[in-house]
Amino acid sequence: MRVVIAEDSAILRDGLAQLLALRGVEVAAAVGDADALHSAVAEHRPDAAVIDIRLPPSQTDEGLRAAVAIRRETPDVGVLIFSQYVETRFAADLLAESSAGVGYLLKERVVDIDEFVDALSRVAAGGTALDPDVVTQLLGAGRRTSALDLLTPREREVLELMAEGRTNAGIAAVLVVSERAVEKHVANVFAKLGLPPSETGHRRVLAVLRYLRHVGS
Incomplete structure (x- = not known):
């Protein structure tokens, strides 16, 4: 499984990349903003993208809007929102874009990395993983x-x-x-x-x- 990570915190971004790599997940790119995310998805065509909601420059909903665009432009790429916030309006837009390959997990509720990888695998395979x-x-x-x-x-x-x-x-x-x-x-x-x-x-x-x-x- 090949993935791309979009997380503005360098510590969280690198930590997640290392944890996934230790479990056999290929991290094709780990980026810190929405523009870099779009470029990484276009270049690597991963099985899935792990995306935080709040990305630069405004730190509001760039991640979710990028996820909606990715699902529309490359529906074969699974999207897993990984955030501490629940944003219902844009989350519904994301889910409405496709019938499969979408996940939304809350950071503070993920206590087992193996369960996270399992959820990511389901999303990459076209399933769902919603907290x-x-x-x-x-x-x-x-x-x-x-x-x-x-x-x-x-x-x-x-x-x-x-x-x-x-x-x-x-x-x-x-x-x-x-x-x-x-x-x-x-x-x-x-x-x-x-x-x-x-x-x-x-x-x-x-x-x-x-x-x-x-x-x-």
């Missing part, structure tokens, strides 16, 4: 959509766990129910959102995006 707090805030902000109101509390829990990138077995373990029960809830979510089977197989991600795309509108 539960991010999912909660995004879903909360998007509750104006009528489809959300159709879900039962349990189906909403299943949807949130799907957004974190968990398998049916993983969801069953968290909720302490059988996989068969989870399969039923997932099927209900798909049905209520009008997501029939397709060749792309991205219904799990689309189920989440159906809500998040309305956030900030």
